[in-house]
Amino acid sequence: MQPTAVTPESRPGLLPRSGACAAPLPGWHAAQVIMLGGYTEEQPPVAAAAAGRSGPSAAQPSVLPAAAAAAAAAAAAPAAGSTPAPAPSPSPAPPPPPRRAPTMEAWTYANSGEGGGGGSWSRVEYAPGPVPQPRLTAAAAVVGGGLWLVGGWDPSAPPDPVNPGAAFLNDVWRLDLKTWAWAQVEVLPEPGGEPLPRISRFAMTPLPPAAAAAAAATAAASSGSSSSCCGSLLIHTHRCDDSVMVLDCFEGSSGGQDGGEEQQQQQRPRATLRRVPVRGAASDPHSPPSRGLHSLTLAAAAGAPGSGSGAPGSAAAASALYVYGGAPQSGSMYGDLWRLDLGSAAGGGWSWQQLDPAGTAPHARCSHVAGAASVGAGAGAATAAGATAAAATAAGRYLLVAGGSYYSQPGRLQPLDDVAVYDTQTNTWVEVEVEGEVRPSPRNAAVMAPLPPAAATVTAAAGGAGVTAATTNRFLLHAGWRPFVETYNDSYIVTLSGV
Secondary structure, three states: OOOOOOOHHHHOOOOOOEEOOEEEEEOOOOEEEEEEOOOOEOOOOHHEEEEEEEEEEEEEOOOHHHHHHHHHHHHHHOOOOOOOOOOOOOOOOOOOOOOOEEEEEEEEEEEOOOOOOOOOEEEEEOOOOOOOOOOEEEEEEEEEEEEEEEEOOOOOOOOOOOOOOOOEEEEEEEEOOOOOEEEEEEEOOOOOOOOOOOOOOEEEEEEOOOHHHHHHHHHHHHHHHOOOEEOOOEEOOOOOOEEEEEEEEEEOEEEEEEEOHHHHHHHOOOEEEEEEEEEEEEOOOOOOOOOOEEOOOOEOOOOOOOOOOOOOHHHHOOOOEEEEEOOOOOOOOOEEEEEEEEEOEHHHHHHHHEEEOOHHHHHHHOOEEEEEOOOOOHHOOOOOOOOOHHHHHOOOOOOEEEEEEEEEEOOOOEEEEEEEEEEEOOOEEEOOOOOOOOOOOOOOEEEEEEEEOOOOOOOOOOOOOOOOOOOOOOOEEOOOOOOOOOOOEEEEEOOOOOO
């Protein structure tokens, strides 16, 4: 693995942050990655810090009575013929703490196309209109022509005595990637189902095309809607045991605002929330134990065609979802690895399998970042002519895990700077060597998103699908924090090669 630092000059105005979310942008977009939300940290101006070290001002009166002040002055005066003692230096006041606050600003990263550390960050200027409240530990993904934002936590929300959990959010928003306009999404539970709970520290990923198509058919049948589902998101929270949540997304129709109420309703983005039953391959445990701050990654299924395994199979069975690590409500971090095999998305066909990989397992962790990569011919095949075919056959063969933290002792988080790679086709943790002159410092709560391979360009000629886990071995890693010590603002291009 080779990390390359992105030059600091590429991010003017971008504050250090942790707990943000990020997603790769479609191939037609000028940028490759979008990041939004998080907990920012801003150092106070130097002038304010200097003022804090200047000691009492002239406007602050003495608290000594006049007689006591005169006696103190006499005692401090040097004796006749003696050398005056130097005045003691005032002890410096501690620097003021940094300002920390949640945000809802968004930034895009555009790669220079030259490899190395080229590229730059630009702040998104939202269109006039409603904007989601600030949040961190949310999740976002591109579905159709928009970025869908789900849940999160707003520590700046005012206390609500009626609903103490109001700082944890259950709203869904869609950001139009062409106009930068936000629209709140109406989320309807399936018939007899429950509304979206308040969630944060969860994991979410778009379903692969085959599973999403089946999910779309199921969603249309259950909702009776004539609108077209543009894709589906799988959500995994600490409440998921024998089922997972699926959010079927409807972008709404285009048109003006002059129609009636029913027409305007059809123009708004909507979503249907379903719970899909999931069976376990074993009776105990039959599913991942309750957790948050874990990763959920779409990668190649075992024996997937196009993954380099040489095994036969269909495109529908080419990918699976991998849950790794995370934190329980209390106790030590998890280091287990689970695979969710996607059969029939109509329900009952999905199954959990706890994996027991060969090789040296990485340290247990939470708040890490993860992605799926192809290496060698698979990564170089993401040309305009081949991107669609690659996306249709298999996701990346290798699961890449970086950073995170664990409890080195009760209540003390120890950040990590290691990298672990899991081979989905051999069920093995592969040893990797970090090369290069620089490497990210230990951190958790960073963001990581795939970038196009350096030797390939994905264009609208490939259907505008953009970069996917099937086509890349390069990732953008940004920000994060060393718990209770420092928040970061650095960026790295991480390249996986030679596995």
